[in-house]
Amino acid sequence: MIYTLSLIIATVAAAPVEDVERDNAGITEALAQRGRELFPMLVGTKCARFCDARAGVKPMMSGGEERIVVKGPVKALEMLALNDDLNTLVNSDSRCTRRNAMARAAGLASGLALATVNQPGFAAETKTVKMGSDSGQLVFIPDEITICKGDSVTWTNNKGGPHNVVFDEEAIPDGVSQESISMDDQLGDEGATFTKKFDVAGSYSYYCEPHRGAGMQATLIVK
Numbered sequence: 001m002i003y004t005l006s007l008i009i010a011t012v013a014a015a016p017v018e019d020v021e022r023d024n025a026g027i028t029e030a031l032a033q034r035g036r037e038l039f040p041m042l043v044g045t046k047c048a049r050f051c052d053a054r055a056g057v058k059p060m061m062s063g064g065e066e067r068i069v070v071k072g073p074v075k076a077l078e079m080l081a082l083n084d085d086l087n088t089l090v091n092s093d094s095r096c097t098r099r100n101a102m103a104r105a106a107g108l109a110s111g112l113a114l115a116t117v118n119q120p121g122f123a124a125e126t127k128t129v130k131m132g133s134d135s136g137q138l139v140f141i142p143d144e145i146t147i148c149k150g151d152s153v154t155w156t157n158n159k160g161g162p163h164n165v166v167f168d169e170e171a172i173p174d175g176v177s178q179e180s181i182s183m184d185d186q187l188g189d190e191g192a193t194f195t196k197k198f199d200v201a202g203s204y205s206y207y208c209e210p211h212r213g214a215g216m217q218a219t220l221i222v223k
Contacts, residue, residue: 081117082108096148096223099123126152126195129218131187131208132159138211140218147198148223154195157187163208163216165194173202173222186210198222 081104088101103123107116116122125148130141136159147153155165164186169178183194186209198204200222207217 075114078108078114081114094223099148121150124148124150124152124197126154129153129155130158131155131163131165132157132161134159136160138208138214138216140208140216143218144221145219146221146223149199149201150197151222152195152197153220154193155187157190157192159190160211161190162186162188162210164210165196165206166209168205168207171203171205173200173204176200176202176204182206 085101085105085108089098089105092098092101100123104117107122108114127145127147129145133139133141138160140155141158145153155163157163164183166182167178172178172181181196181198181204187194198220202222204220204222205217206220
């Protein structure tokens, strides 16, 4: 983790070291006031082994300790956000919350702006469901999946078509329009796809209309 934090701190405008250290002290104080202890910011104290991996960050020996010298203003908001995400990654009981925090932290560590990693769809994923098994059975594979709010599902016509995706109006979260998430047509060509994004948490039951009688139905859980 320390290596990641040290990589975040490189920007390239000229600024006196004293100004940087004063900014670092302010960041540390802000973190202390917010009760962050698991991942305290180490900017301006001991430098990680590879802190000179980015341009503008060089170790300087002083009294046997290496210190980070940053040529430019520290991006305090990004560092505070990274600290929040690292603590969320450890403390949260929610898989989706942890996944989103990990994606944001990785983005900040790679140099992305805070506004970019805070976009609603930044950590979103897409899962795939086959319509019909490889051997031609009339089933969805998998027949139950769990996604996070903001994720999408892509249904792919595999075997035994035509297929479609129709959600059970009585088995979807309140306020969700059954028509808006169901397919209008059927997929006849192998490899044809249907993709839908889900923003409302809850359990969704759906079926293939042509093969409902054969038991072709499945469940989607949105966290």
